[in-house]
Amino acid sequence: xxxxxxxxxxxxxxxxxxxxxxxxxxxxxxxxxxxxxxxxxxxxxxxxxxxxxxxxxxxxxxxxxxxxxxxxxxxxxxxxxxxxxxxxxxxxxxxxxxxxxxxxxxxxxxxxxxxxxxxxxxxxxxxxxxxxxxxxxxxxxxxxxxxxxxxxxxxxxxxxxxxxxxxxxxxxxxxxxxxxxxxxxxxxxxxxxxxxxxxxxxxxxxxxxxxxxx
Amino acid sequence: xxxxxxxxxxxxxxxxxxxxxxxxxxxxxxxxxxxxxxxxxxxxxxxxxxxxxxxxxxxxxxxxxxxxxxxxxxxxxxxxxxxxxxxxxxxxxxxxxxxxxxxxxxxxxxxxxxxxxxxxxxxxxxxxxxxxxxxxxxxxxxxxxxxxxxxxxxxxxxxxxxxxxxxxxxxxxxxxxxxxxxxxxxxxxxxxxxxxxxxxxxxxxxxxxxxxxx
Numbered sequence: 001x002x003x004x005x006x007x008x009x010x011x012x013x014x015x016x017x018x019x020x021x022x023x024x025x026x027x028x029x030x031x032x033x034x035x036x037x038x039x040x041x042x043x044x045x046x047x048x049x050x051x052x053x054x055x056x057x058x059x060x061x062x063x064x065x066x067x068x069x070x071x072x073x074x075x076x077x078x079x080x081x082x083x084x085x086x087x088x089x090x091x092x093x094x095x096x097x098x099x100x101x102x103x104x105x106x107x108x109x110x111x112x113x114x115x116x117x118x119x120x121x122x123x124x125x126x127x128x129x130x131x132x133x134x135x136x137x138x139x140x141x142x143x144x145x146x147x148x149x150x151x152x153x154x155x156x157x158x159x160x161x162x163x164x165x166x167x168x169x170x171x172x173x174x175x176x177x178x179x180x181x182x183x184x185x186x187x188x189x190x191x192x193x194x195x196x197x198x199x200x201x202x203x204x205x206x207x208x209x210x211x212x213x214x
Numbered sequence: 215x216x217x218x219x220x221x222x223x224x225x226x227x228x229x230x231x232x233x234x235x236x237x238x239x240x241x242x243x244x245x246x247x248x249x250x251x252x253x254x255x256x257x258x259x260x261x262x263x264x265x266x267x268x269x270x271x272x273x274x275x276x277x278x279x280x281x282x283x284x285x286x287x288x289x290x291x292x293x294x295x296x297x298x299x300x301x302x303x304x305x306x307x308x309x310x311x312x313x314x315x316x317x318x319x320x321x322x323x324x325x326x327x328x329x330x331x332x333x334x335x336x337x338x339x340x341x342x343x344x345x346x347x348x349x350x351x352x353x354x355x356x357x358x359x360x361x362x363x364x365x366x367x368x369x370x371x372x373x374x375x376x377x378x379x380x381x382x383x384x385x386x387x388x389x390x391x392x393x394x395x396x397x398x399x400x401x402x403x404x405x406x407x408x409x410x411x412x413x414x415x416x417x418x419x420x421x422x423x424x425x426x427x428x
Contacts, residue, residue: 052276062266064388068401075408174278187282190404194289 007036007199010180012168014045015098015114016091017176018059018073021122022189024177025082028111030192034200040110042101044094044165045176051169057091076189083123092121093129095161099152100134102161109141116140221250221413224394226382228259229312229328230305231390232273232287235336236403238391239296242325244406250413254324256315258308258379259390265383271305290403297337306335307343313366314348316375323355330354 011027013020031038049057059066070086077084097117104110116137121128128134131149138145151157168178172185179186179195186195225241227234245252263271273280284300291298311331318324330351335342342348345363352359365371382392386399393400393409400409 062388064386067386068388068399071399072401072405079408172278172281174276174282185282185285187286188404190402191286194293 007034007201008039008181009036009195009199010039010041012041012043012173012176012178012180013114014043014176015094015101015117015121015128016057017045018069018090018122019175019189020177021118022073022076022080022082023192024114024118026080026189026192028115030196034196036196036199038111040101040105040114041164041168042098042105042114042161043168043173043176044098044161045091047165048169048173048175052174060090083119085123085125087121087125089127092127094121096129096131096134096149096152097137099157099161100138100148102164103148103152103157109143112141113137221248221415222253222395223250223409223413224253224255226255226257226387226390226392226394227328228257228390229308229315229331229335229342230271231259232283232304232336233389233403234391235332236287236290236294236296237406238328238332240294240403240406242329244410248410248414250410252325254315254319254328255378255382256312256319256328256375257382257387257390258312258375259305261379262383262387262389266388274304297333299337299339301335301339303341306341308335310343310345310348310363310366311351313371313375314352314362316378317362317366317371323357326355327351 009031011023013024027038030036046056049055054061057066059069073086074084076082094117101110101114101117104113117128117134120126120133120137126133134149135145138148171180175187177187177189177192179192181195181198184198186192186198223245225237227238241252244250260270263269268275271280273283287300288298290296308331311327315324315328315331318327331342331348334340334347334351340347348363349359352362385394389401391401391403391406393406395409395412398412400406400412
């Protein structure tokens with residue numbers, strides 16, 4: 001009997017968020033090599049910003065910070081070898097792909113789906129919220145796009161996304177991406193490695209405890 | 215004749231800024247081993263925040279972000295092996311030590327002075343703005359505290375600090391620490407390594423050009 005418990009990392013993100021893009025593109029390989037399981041937590045960042053009195057992204061509201069962010073994204077994408085094209089619309093609406101990601105969060109296709117939505121936004125510079133955009137991505141993954149989109153648009157799933165977003169607020173999430181490992185919060189793609197390291201460490205200590213009880 | 219040009223990095227910081235603390239404590243060794251020269255650029259972050267309509271630090275104005283930041287500081291200090299005690303006042307007033315740092319920016323004692331002011335704020339949890347606080351630090355560096363403080367408080371030096379802060383605004387600086395290498399901006403302690411790497415690269419290419427002209 002395998003008592004070894006793998007480390008876990010919660011990954012809270014929005015497809016409209018540029019720094020979430022970096023983490024979506026990096027997390028699969030990082031988690032795989034650290035033997036950490038990712039719990040995908042799509043949520044709507046907009047209502048969080050609205051709760052601070054902001055009508056849109058701080059990168060739009062603060063022009064100096066926004067100007068810097070585009071420079072930073074270019075450099076970060078080069079550093080990590082991630083495709084990049086500055087989107088002509090920012091932040092893009094992301095409600096439909098978020099609903100699909102929430103619906104499919106436990107499915108084997110979740111990582112690839114999220115990567116493709118992000119690439120559509122930040123590399124192909126295309127809309128991600130139209131049904132045709134999402135269907136195209138699901139089709140390319142050999143999935144039943146019509147059935148998945150219908151399920152994602154069900155009242156039940158819509159409600160779950162609203163609840164998820166309220167949960168984000170209750171957890172003190174103020175931006176994206178945000179990671180949780182054993183209840184500890186890490187904000188920003190710059191903390192993904194630290195979060196993964198903690199999750200991997202958690203695996204080790206769980207293993208040791210499990211071994212003691214053998 | 216040595217035609218080799220060392221890489222340079224401008225380091226914009228405020229002693230009240232917690233993430234500036236991390237960079238002040240890290241930059242001397244990083245710059246030394248990369249053979250990069252640091253240009254110390256003390257400035258007042260408060261007027262920058264005021265220009266955005268903020269009366270104080272965003273870590274005070276946004277309580278979720280503030281709560282996270284203290285957690286993050288604890289972890290970052292552990293990671294880098296930097297002393298840490300959460301200051302009982304935040305952000306601390308830093309006008310006098312900034313004036314001294316501006317006055318001494320080209321002096322051999324600048325790095326140590328800045329480190330000691332930062333440790334007083336973020337490790338000893340003590341006032342840094344009183345004349346006695348600054349004099350104590352200068353004394354410990356075997357410097358003429360009275361003469362330096364008098365020079366730092368001269369009308370000329372006060373004006374220079376105001377101009378420096380206006381220059382920060384004109385450069386698009388929106389937070390601290392901020393680094394510039396060859397006119398490229400890097401924001402935050404998380405980008406210090408990238409900025410150093412660019413400055414070191416600049417050295418290499420200057421060297422190559424110099425060698426071609428030999």
